[in-house]
Amino acid sequence: DAGVTQSPTHLIKTRGQQVTLRCSPKSGHDTVSWYQQALGQGPQFIFQYYEEEERQRGNFPDRFSGHQFPNYSSELNVNALLLGDSALYLCASSNWDLIGNEKLFFGSGTQLSVL
Amino acid sequence: AQKITQTQPGMFVQEKEAVTLDCTYDTSDPSYGLFWYKQPSSGEMIFLIYQGSYDQQNATEGRYSLNFQKARKSANLVISASQLGDSAMYFCAMRETTTDSWGKLQFGAGTQVVVTP
Numbered sequence: 212d213a214g215v216t217q218s219p220t221h222l223i224k225t226r227g228q229q230v231t232l233r234c235s236p237k238s239g240h241d242t243v244s245w246y247q248q249a250l251g252q253g254p255q256f257i258f259q260y261y262e263e264e265e266r267q268r269g270n271f272p273d274r275f276s277g278h279q280f281p282n283y284s285s286e287l288n289v290n291a292l293l294l295g296d297s298a299l300y301l302c303a304s305s306n307w308d309l310i311g312n313e314k315l316f317f318g319s320g321t322q323l324s325v326l
Numbered sequence: 327a328q329k330i331t332q333t334q335p336g337m338f339v340q341e342k343e344a345v346t347l348d349c350t351y352d353t354s355d356p357s358y359g360l361f362w363y364k365q366p367s368s369g370e371m372i373f374l375i376y377q378g379s380y381d382q383q384n385a386t387e388g389r390y391s392l393n394f395q396k397a398r399k400s401a402n403l404v405i406s407a408s409q410l411g412d413s414a415m416y417f418c419a420m421r422e423t424t425t426d427s428w429g430k431l432q433f434g435a436g437t438q439v440v441v442t443p
Binding site: 244246251252253254255256259267269299301303313314315316317318319320322 | 330359363368369370371372373376417419421430431432433434435436
């Protein structure tokens with residue numbers, strides 16, 4: 212059973228460009244969350260997708276947008292890249308155990324460098 | 327305001343020794359969950375242990391145990407019998423469930439653990 216897979220693993224862009232990151236959730240998971248992790252910090256919640264809609268969003272500008280497809284895979288798009296967008300972008304998919312606790316499973320991330 | 331505080335930026339621990347990683351949290355939500363994740367250099371966040379705010383007993387998962395002190399808003403992770411493979415960054419995280427925060431974990435800054443032979 213494949214876990215959460217993300218592509219690409221590394222990416223280099225220049226300021227002002229646009230980037231698309233991809234995530235395939237763990238089998239059987241229908242919810243995908245995206246996190247940004249700057250160097251030396253903990254991950255910060257960007258948004259979550261469920262049933263192809265953005266269900267919740269963190270404190271990120273509109274330059275950050277996403278999409279979820281019918282097969283539950285997801286994309287994160289960032290427009291007008293800034294140097295400060297350089298970070299590890301983590302995708303997580305979720306399921307719930309029998310007593311309603313949500314468990315997130317993370318991918319290995321996409322390392323984005325903006326020059 | 328910082329919701330999760332991890333005061334130890336880095337720790338060295340000898341193989342086979344136990345280590346305690348500190349975590350304090352801040353919430354007014356009566357229902358919340360506390361998590362610990364391990365992040366090796368590969369980048370993947372690996373789930374270790376979970377404690378619900380209404381759980382009466384401290385959570386345990388193999389060599390990992392969570393010392394939950396609700397009144398002090400503390401959720402320290404104890405790793406027993408450290409192994410070289412335990413060297414990684416460790417993050418404490420919280421989800422406030424009554425604010426409809428599915429999937430939204432709030433992470434601390436992390437503690438870097440280095441296990442030495």
